[in-house]
Amino acid sequence: MKVNGQPCRTIRLHADGWSVEIIDQRQLPHQFAVLRLETVEEAAEAIRNMSVRGAPLIGAAAAYGLCLGLRQDPSDKALRLNAETLLKTRPTAVNLRWAMNEMSKTLLPLAPEQRTAAAYRRAAEICEADVETNRQIGEHGLKLIEKMALKKKSKPLHILTHCNAGWLACVDWGTALSPVYLAHDAGIPIHVWVDETRPRNQGASLTAWELKNHGVPHTLIADNAGGHLMQHGMVDLCIVGADRVTAQGDVCNKIGTYLKALAAHDNGVPFYAAFPASTIDWKIADGIKEIPIEQRDPREVTHLRGLTPDNTLIEVAVAPEGTAAANYGFDVTPARLISGLITEASIAPASADGLRGLFPQS
Amino acid sequence: MKVNGQPCRTIRLHADGWSVEIIDQRQLPHQFAVLRLETVEEAAEAIRNMSVRGAPLIGAAAAYGLCLGLRQDPSDKALRLNAETLLKTRPTAVNLRWAMNEMSKTLLPLAPEQRTAAAYRRAAEICEADVETNRQIGEHGLKLIEKMALKKKSKPLHILTHCNAGWLACVDWGTALSPVYLAHDAGIPIHVWVDETRPRNQGASLTAWELKNHGVPHTLIADNAGGHLMQHGMVDLCIVGADRVTAQGDVCNKIGTYLKALAAHDNGVPFYAAFPASTIDWKIADGIKEIPIEQRDPREVTHLRGLTPDNTLIEVAVAPEGTAAANYGFDVTPARLISGLITEASIAPASADGLRGLFPQS
Secondary structure (H helix, E strand, O other): OEEOOEEOOOEEEOOOOOOEEEEOHHHOOOOOOEEEEOOHHHHHHHHHOOOOOOHHHHHHHHHHHHHHHHHHOOOHHHHHHHHHHHHHHOOOOHHHHHHHHHHHHHHOOOOHHHHHHHHHHHHHHHHHHHHHHHHHHHHHHHHHHHHHHHHOOOOOEEEEEOOOOOHHHOOOOOOOOHHHHHHHHOOOOEEEEEEOOOOOOHHHHHHHHHHHHHOOOEEEEOHHHHHHHHHOOOOOEEEEOOOEEEOOOOEEEEOOHHHHHHHHHHOOOOEEEEOOHHHEEOOOOOHHHHOOOOEOOOHHHHEEEEEOOOOOEEEEEOOOOOOOEOOEOEEEEOHHHOOEEEOOOOEEOOOHHHHHHHOOOO | OEEOOEEOOOEEEOOOOOOEEEEOHHHOOOOOOEEEEOOHHHHHHHHHOOOOOOHHHHHHHHHHHHHHHHHHOOOHHHHHHHHHHHHHHOOOOHHHHHHHHHHHHHHOOOOHHHHHHHHHHHHHHHHHHHHHHHHHHHHHHHHHHHHHHHHOOOOOEEEEEOOOOOHHHOOOOOOOOHHHHHHHHOOOOEEEEEEOOOOOOHHHHHHHHHHHHHOOOEEEEOHHHHHHHHHOOOOOEEEEOOOEEEOOOOEEEEOOHHHHHHHHHHOOOOEEEEOOHHHEEOOOOOHHHHOOOOEOOOHHHHEEEEEOOOOOEEEEEOOOOOOOEOOEOEEEEOHHHOOEEEOOOOEEOOOHHHHHHHOOOO
């Protein structure tokens, strides 16, 4: 999507044709800085330190990381070692494992001198496939928005989203925000309520930044505000992303998603989750019982990063010194609260039959 | 309640017997600073700049402010003018208006030379009445906690609270936290989940500080986390305060309260609001339709105060420059989601009959 009026992706090759450019997302929203990666170690570090984040983008960055490694040493041994190093940067990321498997499957059968060129081709394919999947998610979501926008006459359709399921988490488009961008680009008047999404504030730092740069009208709110807005008819539609979806349509997503789904249900506001089929875990059904929820550093709750008046990024304490904090990263929204699941195949009801109908081969 | 092991109130007379000591709550939780007020102007400024906050405490501080004014000029004219000045500091605060009326009613009939002593007596009565009301709220809530704690055997009872309805908002005890302090002091094992309560973070900066100083076990969480905790049986009871309660038992309280009530209802967790009878607005019934919700400065959402590593309190930006934000201060939790209302008279069902039964004369 656009940054400073220019089309932009989260990852691309530099003009030299081999080094890799990424956005240093740790500097957002205060600074737009592009990092150039020249070695596999630099790629691993960018994933580890969260310069790149978001499941699809991590996979793409690791694929290009392998390309950089092959330029220095295309042997079997180096390939395996580098894949191992990259995997360890975020051990629970499903897309990362998938991308490493894809690359190894393509490259190991080839002669070492053919590998580097083949790796760059495969990494580019992985990126393009992600862009296309998300564009399709957007097209299906767009139909939903078009239908709802008709009822609003020419007044803007108010869409609430939680966390960042935008293009910064992917290569382009995003998942929850893909329909938003397509609708905006199609001239449909929309306005987005952006949950700030404590404790890491991805709504404020990433979603608001994305929407601002692409010119989509939006308003930042505290995570506490959505219920009040829905009670007063100020939200027409909720769209969120998903980190893991069960076979019965339970959605595991950033902590706080469940609370918004409850409010949407209580006020008759349609609530959708948007994600690619790769997010579905067909082996589990009951998300609340079966999905272990990662606990993160309590310091994310007791401290906060922000920009000082003299433009320095610093961390400040917001709680008494020594306060114990709990920091659960995700929660599970049961399927019964979800109006529908937006995927690259189509929109399905949030149920076992609904998902199975979309993906009969899975 | 206790600070550094010593009993403390939010407001009291200095050892000189006439000047007024308050806690500068703007410095919390990072610094415990006591301010000494010597003039009515200083009292007005302390209310205006939120050194003191919380409806009961504002009323008490204004009452003492009037005492300070009378010391300089006990005339009718000065009394009226000072009451006017104090009223204007927080024009929507119901307790402030009530306190000014009480003081004027007591003082205007007296000869000027009798007024100062009478004013100090009446201000002390207002403070003592607040302490006693909140202690009674605590006693009723304590019975509830005792009953629930029995079922936990010797495991701690987990209580979730939102915002700060503690002693810092009152003269002592607090409303929602009064039962918590009484239970803790009675040796009942309890643990409090403290919602940080964005955007002003009163949970992190005030509730966590109160509980820490009084020695009550607690854990700070993002506002987003409560739903997940309740889904997993980690919350036994929710108690919140109230800013305004309608005759049918709808509760207007800090923004985000409604979301927690929804989660409690969805998971069968008892949800109580605790407040004095003075909080009830008998003239309105439907809180969602009839209570106008104050919008506060958007900067509270886009910026945040915290302590730097070198112990300076500063404000940092957490959103892109120029981001529009909406900042609704309160929301309304409909009575149907509330298990009961804890008042100084007793605990009532959240309904018109329930409240009328407690306060038949109102």
